[in-house]
Amino acid sequence: MIMERIVINTHSPEPSYQQLARQLRDAITSGQIPPREPLPSIQYLVGETGLAVNTVRRAVAVLIEGGLAYTVPGRGTYAGKAGT
Amino acid sequence: MIMERIVINTHSPEPSYQQLARQLRDAITSGQIPPREPLPSIQYLVGETGLAVNTVRRAVAVLIEGGLAYTVPGRGTYAGKAGT
């Protein structure tokens, strides 16, 4: 599992889902999670962050909409763009 | 309130939020809801469609991300782009 510690500050004015999305984005753009490598699973992120499933899902959705990750149902979510 | 009947087919393979997003999008692009005119409120859409608040919000979020609508906190959601 590739990924540094994730820290969510509940009292920050920045929404939790945005904090998580930002940290995941950084992990991807920095190459810490190379293209085609799986992101941490939703369940893992729930345990790691203490956030609710829906909140984590929302954060991941941000990356997907941003074209930084893609999902394969039943498999997982991967860094980079879907394709060949 | 500008807007034709909204119909959600629960048994359709197309997710409810996408059905709603599509119908709202059509209402905007067709000019049925002109730029700067308010979209139906979340609560209204909840009553009209029978969907849950979160599901309706998700549909509206699709339009906002697509640049077809913008939100003014405490006021409402409007067709077109935010700006002047």
Added chain:
DNA sequence: GTGTATTTGTTCGTATGTATC
């Protein structure tokens, strides 16, 4: 092939906060 576990997708319900009128 079957059954189970994992993972994502959709949906609902509810509570609290913030902004506007």
Added chain:
DNA sequence: CGATACATACGAACAAATACA
């Protein structure tokens, strides 16, 4: 202040796709 409207977050349930023993 009270009503309205959007924003964030939590909790829970069920379906579908995939992986694996």
